[in-house]
Amino acid sequence: MTNVIRDIIHKKEIVVCAGSGGVGKTTTAAAIALQAAIEGKKVAVLTIDPAKRLASSLGLKELSGEPSKVSPRKFTVAGLDPKGELYAMMLDTKSTFDKVVTRYAPTPEQAERIIANRFYRNISSTLSGTQEYMAMEKLYELHTDGGYDLIVIDTPPTRNALDFLDAPKRMTDFFESRVLRWFLLPYMKGAGGFMKVANVAATTFLRVVKKIVGAEVLEDTAEFFGNLEGMYEGFKQRARDVAALLKSDLTSFVVVTSPALDSVAEATFFAARLNESGLPFGALVVNRVHPHFGDDIAVKARQITRLEKGTAEDRLLAKLLDNHEAFMRVVRLEERNLEALARKVPRHRWARVPYLEQEAVDFSGLVAISDQLFAG
Amino acid sequence: MLVEEFLAPKILIVSGKGGVGKTTVSAALALVAARRGRKVCIAEVDRKGTLPRLFGGRELGYEPGQIAPGVWGMNIVPEQALGEYLEVQYHMKRVSKVFSSTHFVDYITTAAPGLKDILVLGKIWYLEQGKQGGRASQDFDTIVVDAPAAGHMLTFLSAPMGLSDALRLGPVRRQSDWLVEMLRDPKRSRVHLVTLAEEMPVSETLETAEALRTKVGLDPGAVFANAVYQELLKKEDEETLERVMADENPRELRTRAAEVSLRLDKEDLGALVGYARFLEARREIQAKHLRALRTGVEDPVIELPFLFSAGLALPDIETLADVMEEKVDSL
Numbered sequence A: 001m002t003n004v005i006r007d008i009i010h011k012k013e014i015v016v017c018a019g020s021g022g023v024g025k026t027t028t029a030a031a032i033a034l035q036a037a038i039e040g041k042k043v044a045v046l047t048i049d050p051a052k053r054l055a056s057s058l059g060l061k062e063l064s065g066e067p068s069k070v071s072p073r074k075f076t077v078a079g080l081d082p083k084g085e086l087y088a089m090m091l092d093t094k095s096t097f098d099k100v101v102t103r104y105a106p107t108p109e110q111a112e113r114i115i116a117n118r119f120y121r122n123i124s125s126t127l128s129g130t131q132e133y134m135a136m137e138k139l140y141e142l143h144t145d146g147g148y149d150l151i152v153i154d155t156p157p158t159r160n161a162l163d164f165l166d167a168p169k170r171m172t173d174f175f176e177s178r179v180l181r182w183f184l185l186p187y188m189k190g191a192g193g194f195m196k197v198a199n200v201a202a203t204t205f206l207r208v209v210k211k212i213v214g215a216e217v218l219e220d221t222a223e224f225f226g227n228l229e230g231m232y233e234g235f236k237q238r239a240r241d242v243a244a245l246l247k248s249d250l251t252s253f254v255v256v257t258s259p260a261l262d263s264v265a266e267a268t269f270f271a272a273r274l275n276e277s278g279l280p281f282g283a284l285v286v287n288r289v290h291p292h293f294g295d296d297i298a299v300k301a302r303q304i305t306r307l308e309k310g311t312a313e314d315r316l317l318a319k320l321l322d323n324h325e326a327f328m329r330v331v332r333l334e335e336r337n338l339e340a341l342a343r344k345v346p347r348h349r350w351a352r353v354p355y356l357e358q359e360a361v362d363f364s365g366l367v368a369i370s371d372q373l374f375a376g
Numbered sequence B: 001m002l003v004e005e006f007l008a009p010k011i012l013i014v015s016g017k018g019g020v021g022k023t024t025v026s027a028a029l030a031l032v033a034a035r036r037g038r039k040v041c042i043a044e045v046d047r048k049g050t051l052p053r054l055f056g057g058r059e060l061g062y063e064p065g066q067i068a069p070g071v072w073g074m075n076i077v078p079e080q081a082l083g084e085y086l087e088v089q090y091h092m093k094r095v096s097k098v099f100s101s102t103h104f105v106d107y108i109t110t111a112a113p114g115l116k117d118i119l120v121l122g123k124i125w126y127l128e129q130g131k132q133g134g135r136a137s138q139d140f141d142t143i144v145v146d147a148p149a150a151g152h153m154l155t156f157l158s159a160p161m162g163l164s165d166a167l168r169l170g171p172v173r174r175q176s177d178w179l180v181e182m183l184r185d186p187k188r189s190r191v192h193l194v195t196l197a198e199e200m201p202v203s204e205t206l207e208t209a210e211a212l213r214t215k216v217g218l219d220p221g222a223v224f225a226n227a228v229y230q231e232l233l234k235k236e237d238e239e240t241l242e243r244v245m246a247d248e249n250p251r252e253l254r255t256r257a258a259e260v261s262l263r264l265d266k267e268d269l270g271a272l273v274g275y276a277r278f279l280e281a282r283r284e285i286q287a288k289h290l291r292a293l294r295t296g297v298e299d300p301v302i303e304l305p306f307l308f309s310a311g312l313a314l315p316d317i318e319t320l321a322d323v324m325e326e327k328v329d330s331l
Helices: A002-013 A027-038 A053-057 A072-077 A093-104 A108-116 A118-126 A131-144 A162-175 A178-188 A192-197 A200-213 A215-228 A231-246 A261-278 A301-308 A313-342 A363-375 B022-037 B077-088 B102-111 B116-130 B152-158 B172-184 B199-216 B234-247 B251-259 B268-297 B314-329
Strands: A014-018 A042-047 A085-090 A150-152 A251-255 A281-289 A350-354 B012-017 B039-045 B067-070 B070-074 B143-148 B189-196 B221-228 B301-307
Touching: A002 A281, A002 A350, A014 A027, A027 A042, A027 A072, A027 A085, A027 A150, A027 A251, A027 A281, A027 A363, A027 B221, A042 A131, A053 A363, A072 B116, A085 B221, A093 A108, A093 A118, A093 A131, A093 A231, A108 A118, A108 A215, A118 A215, A118 B102, A131 A150, A131 A162, A162 A231, A162 B102, A178 A215, A178 B102, A200 A215, A200 A301, A200 B102, A215 B102, A231 A251, A251 A261, A251 B102, A261 A281, A261 A313, A261 B172, A281 A313, A281 B012, A301 A313, A313 B152, A313 B234, A313 B251, A313 B268, A350 A363, B012 B152, B022 B070, B022 B143, B022 B189, B022 B314, B039 B116, B070 B077, B070 B116, B077 B102, B077 B116, B077 B268, B102 B116, B116 B143, B116 B152, B116 B172, B152 B199, B172 B189, B189 B199, B199 B268, B221 B268, B234 B268, B268 B301
Parallel strands: A014 A150, A014 A251, A042 A085, A042 A150, A251 A281, A281 A350, B012 B143, B012 B189, B039 B070, B039 B143, B189 B221, B221 B301
Antiparallel strands: B067 B070
């Protein structure tokens, strides 16, 4: 039987790693990309927020927001001979957004006006969903113009692993919001007269908001929305294209989880949600699984107590038995959580990565993770 | 340090990167306070977290609701905090549907960055003052804030200090001054950080602790290092193990086991030693990061044990509360 992840890297062009925070998404994305490069692909890994040492082990010390090639020497030192090439980058939300604006603005002047606008500048750092949206945008751009065989993308550490699925729509809806246009109407150029038709509640409210954020801010935002006029269709078309790409058979979603209860619940929910949304689920990576050594040893507390009172060997044995029992308890609980998961996602779609005796913070650690992911 | 002293500030803000067990630590801290007869409120910030599951599945609302003896729980949703703010400050009793829409809240928080965080902190301030919607409300002795994940957390706590241009000129200015006072007064509030003994959480904790000092102007209280594997084998045990394992088929251990009528085969022994070795390997990794943590922060580091589980429940939180009491006492 071939390995489920290997199957994906050879058949697909895009791998999206998703899952809740703290389960090793970034590492998994990097490990998948690494192996793909070894097996001959020209591959780019797009990370969102890599650990410093992981970033520097990929040669990402200087983050430019564009892919840079991981030195082949890294591979040679690790005793590897890659047939392909590995590129890595970190998402730069602001510059990606600027590019989008420049692309859809009818004139360069209009793009400049938008980019210089204060409300716009706040968007990339403040508006929720922006990072997710831009991750998808960058993915699309790399896929269309990058010339890569495979792109592996890590998703932002959101509260909810599904947020990024809704992000593009959330953003375009926001830009087109009728509530906001109606509310900002009095500030729109040449629309002063409309103030009269706004109802009393709106004017009271406007006064309060003006008091809180100041008139200047209202003018800024009205100018922003005004400048955005005529660009919505472009945004929406792009969002549709991105959605279509994600739904196509070029893409595969890899859901990353740990065997802990909360993250298993999230992974189950996520896999179901992918299905509902018509997005291609590819594989499940179960990270951080405690290793399973031997079988249960039936020990009675009485026996342990007796050993604890005995010789050095007895005491050692008591400790070893206690420790074994504790780990077996974890293994059983993890297995129970995973059993529930297996009812939703069949095990042949899984790759398991046990807790390793080294960390994936350097290149060789990454190679070790990769070996586990692609084992079998 | 006495536990009482640790619990002296009314507001205990618990923060850390996602996935490090912030909610667990918040819950344990709440139990410690409740055990001392305090009336405690745990406030989650804008999330549907694990807290309700820990306390028997009751959903948390914007109004504090009792979830355990002496413990109340609530979820501070920025949208609702905005509504409450408008009601209290501007007597806008019934905010129309239009303005409580997500788009509007998104708009106003984008137009005035930091406002969302100020509203949430403002809600905590209200709680501290024993107020709700401008009226007197139930008074808590301890308010544990399960704060947003680090990174975001710095923005969260520094929002009242680094007011955006938009807010500096408005009425929020005065209110944020109150929040700054509240945050900088260690008698009123304390920020505790949670981390795992892993590379990324530790480095983020170090950065956060430093930034709290320099940017926010407050000293973090303690750093909780969560899920630390405890020592199993002492040096003498190691020596004994080495000696008995020199025998390929460790007869001695099997004999000892047989003495207490325990039959161990070769595979059993392999598993016993396997887990001991695994634990040592994990401990070595953790020790390295704990050293970095202790070198990097001036604040006391409180280690909480790894609990052999795969999803914590209330009894586990009780255990952590026990450890917390003991460790705080010996600080």
